[in-house]
Amino acid sequence: MVFLVPLEREFGWTRSELASVYSIYLVVNGFTAPLVGLLFDRLGPRWVYGTGMACLGAAFFFAAGISTLWQFYLFIGVLVGIGVSMNGMVPASALLARWYRERLSTAIGIAYAAFGAGSLLFVPLTQVLVQEYGWRAAYRAMGVVLLALMVVVILFIPWGRFAAGARSEGRKAAADEKWTFRAALHSPVFWGLLQVFFCTSIGMFSVIVQLVAFFIHAGFSPLTAASAFGVLGLLSALSVMSSGLVSERFGFRQTISLSFAGTGSGLIVLLFLDAFPSAALLGLFVLLYGLCMGVRGPIVSTVCARYFAGRNVATIYGIVYASNAVGAAIGAYAGGLLHDLTGGYRVGLGFSLLFIVLAALPFWTVPALRSFR
Numbered sequence: 001m002v003f004l005v006p007l008e009r010e011f012g013w014t015r016s017e018l019a020s021v022y023s024i025y026l027v028v029n030g031f032t033a034p035l036v037g038l039l040f041d042r043l044g045p046r047w048v049y050g051t052g053m054a055c056l057g058a059a060f061f062f063a064a065g066i067s068t069l070w071q072f073y074l075f076i077g078v079l080v081g082i083g084v085s086m087n088g089m090v091p092a093s094a095l096l097a098r099w100y101r102e103r104l105s106t107a108i109g110i111a112y113a114a115f116g117a118g119s120l121l122f123v124p125l126t127q128v129l130v131q132e133y134g135w136r137a138a139y140r141a142m143g144v145v146l147l148a149l150m151v152v153v154i155l156f157i158p159w160g161r162f163a164a165g166a167r168s169e170g171r172k173a174a175a176d177e178k179w180t181f182r183a184a185l186h187s188p189v190f191w192g193l194l195q196v197f198f199c200t201s202i203g204m205f206s207v208i209v210q211l212v213a214f215f216i217h218a219g220f221s222p223l224t225a226a227s228a229f230g231v232l233g234l235l236s237a238l239s240v241m242s243s244g245l246v247s248e249r250f251g252f253r254q255t256i257s258l259s260f261a262g263t264g265s266g267l268i269v270l271l272f273l274d275a276f277p278s279a280a281l282l283g284l285f286v287l288l289y290g291l292c293m294g295v296r297g298p299i300v301s302t303v304c305a306r307y308f309a310g311r312n313v314a315t316i317y318g319i320v321y322a323s324n325a326v327g328a329a330i331g332a333y334a335g336g337l338l339h340d341l342t343g344g345y346r347v348g349l350g351f352s353l354l355f356i357v358l359a360a361l362p363f364w365t366v367p368a369l370r371s372f373r
Contacts, residue, residue, distance in 0.1 A: 003076075003130065003138075010135075011067075020073070021073055024077030025081040025084075026081070026328060026329065027329060028081030028082060028085070029084055029088070030329075032081065032082055032086075033085055033088075033318040033321040034319045034322050036048065036085050036090050036091065036318055037090050037314035037316070037318025037319070038314070040091045040094055041094075041313070041314045044159060045162060045163050046154060048086050048091050049091065050154040052083045052086025052087040053147075053153050054083075055080075055082045055083035055086065056079070056080060057142075057143050057147035058147070059076060059080045059083060059143070060075075060140070060142040060143035061143025062143070063075040063076055063139045089108075089111065089297075089301060089321065090317055093108055093111075094313050096111060096305065097309055098163065106244035106248060108301045108302050109240060109242070109298040110241065126138060129141060178310060179308045179309070179313070179316065180312055181312055181316055181319075184308055184316045188367075188368065189303070189366060189368045189369060190316065192362030192363075192365075194319070194320055195358065195359065195362050197296075197321070197324040198323040198324070199359035200324075200356070201326075201327030201328040201331055202331035202355045203352045203353070203354075205328040205332045206331040206332065206334050206335030206338075206348055206351060206355070207270070207335060207349065207352045209336070210336070210339065210345070211229055214274075215228055215282070218273055232293070235287070235291050236290050236293040236294040238294075239259075239291050239295050240294030240295075243255065243294065243297075243299060247298075252302075252303060252363070252372050253364070253369065253370055255299065256296060256299050256363055257360060257363060258292075259296060260292070261360075262289070262291060263288070263292045263356050264353055264356050264357065265288050266285050266289035266292070267289075269285040269288060270349055271349055273285060274344075274349075296359075297324075300320065303372055304317045304320055305317065331352075335352070
């Protein structure tokens with residue numbers, strides 16, 4: 001966050017106090033996902049996107065006047081978490097499912113990638129605002145722009161046409177009648193997707209949050225460690241963009257299984273890297289782990305949107321999506337705890353590998369997922 005250093009200088013808050021806002025944001029974003037899905041199914045996209053934009057605009061506008069840490073947590077942690085959730089992948093997946101059937105995986109992959117592309121554009125722009133005008137003016141300008149966009153979203157975008165979708169009314173009605181939230185709770189596919197998201201996030205976040213520290217511990221310079229992590233992020237963005245095309249070409253089970261195999265292989269490379277540090281092993285890990293890191297999200301979103309298509313799909317996907325945040329919180333904590341208890345990373349890597357295996361199982365054990373096309 002470009003605001004951390006200016007806030008640290010002005011208020012003297014510690015880096016851990018400031019960074020905690022990201023944890024609050026993740027928890028709020030994840031746990032509001034089911035409610036966002038329910039609101040989308042009941043009220044439609046206009047009010048979900050409009051309210052989300054209002055939350056973001058208000059959060060940044062009021063953050064310009066903060067003077068205490070709890071205000072920072074409230075506006076940037078809680079309100080931004082709600083706003084991003086209401087403008088995130090839960091409503092986006094529900095909308096895309098109404099327009100795309102055969103190419104839905106590609107459409108959702110592009111939507112996932114768009115969030116990352118937005119960061120590449122707006123983070124540097126925000127940095128310029130902070131440098132030129134100060135952090136308060138930057139927050140206030142962002143708030144005004146987003147509140148203005150809220151008016152455009154509510155009044156001028158033809159949400160009725162977007163929400164109508166391209167499917168015939170007969171197919172839509174049949175889907176609407178089939179999947180209620182209660183019916184989804186009795187579906188092995190629902191619990192299988194929940195397991196994939198939950199276990200994947202545990203396995204990934206127990207490692208990701210400590211990767212830079214791990215590289216330094218293995219003997220690499222801080223600059224090399226940070227650069228490797230940056231390349232990992234770029235490869236992850238590439239995997240997000242390509243996951244839809246690959247899964248449509250080779251199949252969902254094949255693609256997601258290969259991605260888990262790549263992630264597991266990357267973890268095994270980390271074990272060797274811990275014992276035998278080398279630039280070749282570091283490069284191999286970054287390549288394996290990075291190219292597989294972003295594959296699962298678009299695939300799970302696509303399967304959920306297509307299988308549970310109907311008027312309740314956003315509610316159902318909201319629950320599945322929330323499991324990702326819960327798993328991330330557990331994984332990040334467990335990884336740190338295992339390091340503290342053992343004084344090293346090997347047990348934590350074994351823990352991560354176990355959950356990656358558990359995450360891959362539903363696409364082999366649940367018949368509907370095994371044969372999903």
